[in-house]
Amino acid sequence: MTAASTRIVVTLIFVGALAGAMVEVSGRFDEIGQWRRGPAAVREWLIYGPYREVIVESAARVPPSASVLLYSDGDPALLPYYLYPRAFYQVDVEPEFNQVFMEPAPAAYPRRRPQSFSVDWVLRVRSEQGVLVPSLLEASRR
Amino acid sequence: MSFVVPLVLVWVSGYFLRHLAGDAGRPGFSGWLGDAPEVIGLGAAAGYLLFLCGVWLRPFDSSWLAAAPLLLGAAHVWKRTRGAGTPRALAPPDPCPWKPGEIAVAAVVALACGGGLSLLFATPLFDWDARILWALKAKMLATEGTFLTDTFRDPYRLHLHPRYPLLVPWLAALPARVTGVFQERDFQAVAGLAAALGVVQLYRLCRAASSRRGALLGALLMVLTAAWLRNLFAAGVELTLTLFLLLSVQALWRWLERGRTADLVLAAVFLFGGASVKNEGLLLSLCLIAGLGLVQLRRGATGHRDLGPVFVLAALWLLLMSGWWGHLHYIPAVSDENYLGRLRPEHLPQALHRVPLLLREIGAHACDVGTWHLTWAALLLLCLSRWRRGVRADPQSLLLALVCLLYGGGIAVIYLLSPWRDLAQHIGITFDRIFLPLLPLVILLLLRRFAASPGPAR
Secondary structure (H helix, E strand, O other): OOHHHHHHHHHHHHHHHHHHHHHHHHHHHHHHHHHHHOOHHHHHHHHHHHHHHHHHHHHHHOOOOOEEEEEEOOOOOHHHHHHOOOEEEOOEOOOOOHHHHEOOOOOOOOEOOHHHOOOOEEEEEEEEOOEEEEEEEEHHHO | OOOHHHHHHHHHHHHHHHHHOOEOOOOHHHHHHHHHHHHHHHHHHHHHHHHHHHOOOOOOOHHHHOHHHHHHHHHHHHHHHOOOOOOEOOOOOOOOOOOHHHHHHHHHHHHHHHHHHHHHOOOOOOOHHHHHHHHHHHHHHHHHOOOOOHHHHOOOEOOOOOOOOOHHHHHHHHHHHHHOOOOHHHHHHHHHHHHHHHHHHHHHHHHHHEOHHHHHHHHHHHHHOHHHHHHHHOOOOHHHHHHHHHHHHHHHHHHHHHOOHHHHHHHHHHHHHHHOOOHHHHHHHHHHHHHHHHHHHHHHHHOOOOOHHHHHHHHHHHHHHHHHHHHHOOOOOOOOOOHHHHOOHHHHHHHHHHHHHHHHHHHHHHOOHHHHOOHHHHHHHHHHHHHHHHHOOOHHHHHHHHHHHHHHHHHHHHHHOOOEOOHHHHHHHHHHHHHOOHHHHHHHHHHHHHOEOOOOOO
16 A cells, blocks of 8 residues: 555545544533533433433432332333432342343243342332333332 | 542552562653553552452451552562562653654644543433443442442342443442542543543554554544544443553563563453453453464464463463452342353354344444444455455564454354344444444554554563
């Protein structure tokens, strides 16, 4: 490859990289603008997404040291992050939601009877039009 | 500011470890800056290893923070008083004076990197994986000081991927063990630091292979690549993996040049660091060890054929990894994404019907110019056009090319065995993250082949 053709290739690579970087940075600026200037609802949506109602209600009612038995037809993965140190348990080892987009495991995972959990709360989460709606009960009343 | 104390302790640990390995630092500010990735990488890997070994005894607390520098400092003093060799002073990093054009490009690199970092810290964590996989574990370690609890060990506890390695969560939890409060910013700081150190390390490796202008352009290309920026804004752990990969490559290049056993030991520590970041690091470590073995076989033609050091490297790496694997015995495999559990030869024939889709999807993502510009096309062209005389003849280039090819092949097999019903969706979500660590290797390969000129000693 001659020096001239090397220069052309290098220029092309940098032009492509610069264009991609500008698109990426501009997207990030949009995100930051929404975060900085958006109303509270937008900011909450940016953090919690469709989990807002579940997280806010659980944080308000369930004490941090409590444990929760969770049933969910939506992906509950974000809950432990915002609600830690509350301990969430499920009757299935594999989160139920995984079965929506994954093949079942080669060997079936074990499953525990709900009554065998010694938990303080039971949380049922159902998906309604893309938003997760909680139904929270003290375990003693289930 | 909560990050300063752990950073200093990690730095001091790395400094002593480096001296114990027989390398003194380089003189001057540029030497100090250039050594920073290696010193911090060593300190982080050593501290994490100590954590894995010591967590059996008691949970991790702030007193543990000082243990690594104290132990290593004592070993350093002991070695000096016994007169067991003075660390070898390395040459000044870059003796040539800087030209105005080079200063301008360096300023652009620093500006782009600094701008990227400021954008990283401008919001809380939004990225899904960063929160549910890594920052959650950091929060748990920061609060509980250990992973020997039900939080990690109870299979019915909702906790995604408890078997993922913990180096980044451990690093992000360090400030909280000092201040008592976990903050997302500490997690972002780990990603930001790894990104900045990765750029410095890439520059150093490029500089050893080409002119200063070429090295600066290599570093600039990385910070302008959309995939790298996206990962930085998401505080991705792949930036830390990339740093450890570059450090491993540097140690192995040095070994290929000098044949010093201490470089193999350093390489093993960096490979351990990479494999402790995420499971792709495990595959990358295996690829680097296998790649080094193939390079040694290739060097047989010139009288260097010796696989002994490769076995030594593999044994050291396995020894370091065994600390984590011992713990894994007690952590349940609770995910359908348990790829290692599915990696059985008998499953491959059933998955072969996915090959056309796999090739189509990987091709589509690799050709996404907006994300990767011409990275993968350039790698393909380089291998096709210069394999025999350019790549194969140079052991260091051959090592890079083999790592890229072996890792790409390994990932293809894992995609084939993917439990995701929609393979295209799986590749779409993961491609950029999984292949990001190869980006600096491709840049290095291109520089070594197209802009080669004598650089200073590494």
